Amino acid sequence: MAPSRATPNPAILAGMSSEALAPQPAPIAPRRPRAPGPAPNGAGSLARMLEVLDLFTAETPLLRVDDLQARLGYTKSTAYRYVKTLCDAGLLAQPAQGCYALGPRIVELERLMRIADPLLQAGEAVLPSLAAEVPNSMVLLCSLYRDKVLCVHREGPEAIQAGGRSITILRARGLPLPLFQGAASLAILAWLPPHRIRALFLLRQAAMAAAGLGADWAAVRQRLAGIRREGFVATAGRFNRHLAAVSVPVLSRDGSQVAGSLTRIMALSDYAGQEPALLARALQGGAGQVSARLA
Amino acid sequence: MAPSRATPNPAILAGMSSEALAPQPAPIAPRRPRAPGPAPNGAGSLARMLEVLDLFTAETPLLRVDDLQARLGYTKSTAYRYVKTLCDAGLLAQPAQGCYALGPRIVELERLMRIADPLLQAGEAVLPSLAAEVPNSMVLLCSLYRDKVLCVHREGPEAIQAGGRSITILRARGLPLPLFQGAASLAILAWLPPHRIRALFLLRQAAMAAAGLGADWAAVRQRLAGIRREGFVATAGRFNRHLAAVSVPVLSRDGSQVAGSLTRIMALSDYAGQEPALLARALQGGAGQVSARLA
DNA sequence: TAGCTTTCCCCATAATATGGGAAACAGGGT
DNA sequence: ACCCTGTTTCCCATATTATGGGGAAAGCTA
Numbered sequence: 001m002a003p004s005r006a007t008p009n010p011a012i013l014a015g016m017s018s019e020a021l022a023p024q025p026a027p028i029a030p031r032r033p034r035a036p037g038p039a040p041n042g043a044g045s046l047a048r049m050l051e052v053l054d055l056f057t058a059e060t061p062l063l064r065v066d067d068l069q070a071r072l073g074y075t076k077s078t079a080y081r082y083v084k085t086l087c088d089a090g091l092l093a094q095p096a097q098g099c100y101a102l103g104p105r106i107v108e109l110e111r112l113m114r115i116a117d118p119l120l121q122a123g124e125a126v127l128p129s130l131a132a133e134v135p136n137s138m139v140l141l142c143s144l145y146r147d148k149v150l151c152v153h154r155e156g157p158e159a160i161q162a163g164g165r166s167i168t169i170l171r172a173r174g175l176p177l178p179l180f181q182g183a184a185s186l187a188i189l190a191w192l193p194p195h196r197i198r199a200l201f202l203l204r205q206a207a208m209a210a211a212g213l214g215a216d217w218a219a220v221r222q223r224l225a226g227i228r229r230e231g232f233v234a235t236a237g238r239f240n241r242h243l244a245a246v247s248v249p250v251l252s253r254d255g256s257q258v259a260g261s262l263t264r265i266m267a268l269s270d271y272a273g274q275e276p277a278l279l280a281r282a283l284q285g286g287a288g289q290v291s292a293r294l295a
Numbered sequence: 296m297a298p299s300r301a302t303p304n305p306a307i308l309a310g311m312s313s314e315a316l317a318p319q320p321a322p323i324a325p326r327r328p329r330a331p332g333p334a335p336n337g338a339g340s341l342a343r344m345l346e347v348l349d350l351f352t353a354e355t356p357l358l359r360v361d362d363l364q365a366r367l368g369y370t371k372s373t374a375y376r377y378v379k380t381l382c383d384a385g386l387l388a389q390p391a392q393g394c395y396a397l398g399p400r401i402v403e404l405e406r407l408m409r410i411a412d413p414l415l416q417a418g419e420a421v422l423p424s425l426a427a428e429v430p431n432s433m434v435l436l437c438s439l440y441r442d443k444v445l446c447v448h449r450e451g452p453e454a455i456q457a458g459g460r461s462i463t464i465l466r467a468r469g470l471p472l473p474l475f476q477g478a479a480s481l482a483i484l485a486w487l488p489p490h491r492i493r494a495l496f497l498l499r500q501a502a503m504a505a506a507g508l509g510a511d512w513a514a515v516r517q518r519l520a521g522i523r524r525e526g527f528v529a530t531a532g533r534f535n536r537h538l539a540a541v542s543v544p545v546l547s548r549d550g551s552q553v554a555g556s557l558t559r560i561m562a563l564s565d566y567a568g569q570e571p572a573l574l575a576r577a578l579q580g581g582a583g584q585v586s587a588r589l590a
Numbered sequence: 591t592a593g594c595t596t597t598c599c600c601c602a603t604a605a606t607a608t609g610g611g612a613a614a615c616a617g618g619g620t
Numbered sequence: 621a622c623c624c625t626g627t628t629t630c631c632c633a634t635a636t637t638a639t640g641g642g643g644a645a646a647g648c649t650a
Binding site: 065 | 628648
Binding site: 043044045046047049050053056057058061081082085086087088089090091093094101102103104105106107108109110111112113114115116145146148150152171173174175176 | 338339340341342344345348351352353356376377380381382383384385386388389396397398399400401402403404405406407408409410411440441443445447465466468469470471
């Protein structure tokens, strides 16, 4: 600080009475106790802080501290402390004063993931030729994380001509897919080890039923066994009225577990003329190549 | 938990003596106090938890809990609690038992940033034609976040033929650049509002000097003023012995502040035959188009 | 199923996150 | 250049809760 910004006497500037400058005996208000209970929220303060990230969406990428305070029920102090901690970690950033957004660390970490992800590496090498095999179609590489299926890579055109219109899937990487719906997810689910499927069922039976996977354990089990017997999943007009999808699992190199799924998306009109099993065969070839390239 | 996990009586199951069930005077080992001091680490526990993310690198994308425990000095309990909290938030994931990696939430959040970032939107529209103007060259769009410059988008070939070899810049998005070195960073720095430059200088004078920006405030100020007068930054052989770069600032639509920088990277041999100011002029045209497209 | 590692749970206490208010700061206007 | 307004940090006592150790449960491998 070269010229040393030296004007720290706001008390006088603010016109406070001289009394206020005398040593105050006990003017500090004691902390207002929160309502008793095991935990005010579902978790500890560490998890509470991370909830801040959930508030950022494509519709509201910029938030003010007031919004956080209101939406999460914190006080101003706490909201600012969370924001400051997250900013220091780079997970948030301030594009402008009073304005917060997701931060650079996220982009940086995502790059690390791209560099380190063997599935992505393998997919980038194999998918281009696979996508080119069928005109007006794109190929998606998806992956399962605990209880979330994400599109990891897309190859082929950004848009598909279908139903007289151009249907675009923009910025596919990172697109979250419903766990129990869609060819890409089912192709992963069906090849999960039995105890994983069972655990998922016990935990999210309602969601499975709602997605039409099956009302009880027997139905779900049977449905997934059917998919495994076929070797692929084909859906038509579910994700979009004018689109169809065929998906096959990508297994780890030793074939012991499922690493993700490979999905071709095409116009429903193009799909109608073809044999699903034939489309699946081509995908299975690609999936085998991807598997072979996995570290 | 279909059969309702209702067996919360570990004392009996474990075969403890009935004495142990009586009110225990003080059998529980008191918490071992940590070394006294204002704070064991530089920050509170919230920031401490986020340090876990720093341990994941391109070289070590997979970590075991023992590693975290050892590298951050936590106990097993704490390490597992952090990991669980971060996993629940999706910032970490377990590809396999005993194995942790960066999680799906990061990819998902990064997608949100791509969707919402006006600079990226504008860049994707403008850069392709700009990159094609000069063969064997790529164009980088970079942005400043508080104290970090990141490449946000790359257009053009992935590799440049220079010095008889092919020099590749892979996965440019998310690539961190040194704040005080390189054309892309300097083109942003120089157009920062004076008080921001001054704040940076006060905070990181040593780093500026080490990067050759200037030993004292006068030198730094003069150097940046010189860049502003020129209107661009050109470097040759700094980032890589066989490459040269020309960079210009991208201003906000109203021109009041700098939003990022636009940089062309080319082979040093190609650069040598050209007039830097002419290259800069073309970039300035592109930067103007990007600015015009900013929301 | 047994045997192993990994993960979670329990609890008292020490560490620290919290909340209220005021100081310091930054940006925009005149 | 200055004030003025809204934003951000600092301060401190106390209540909340994160911590650490040991042991139970869960998950995977053989």
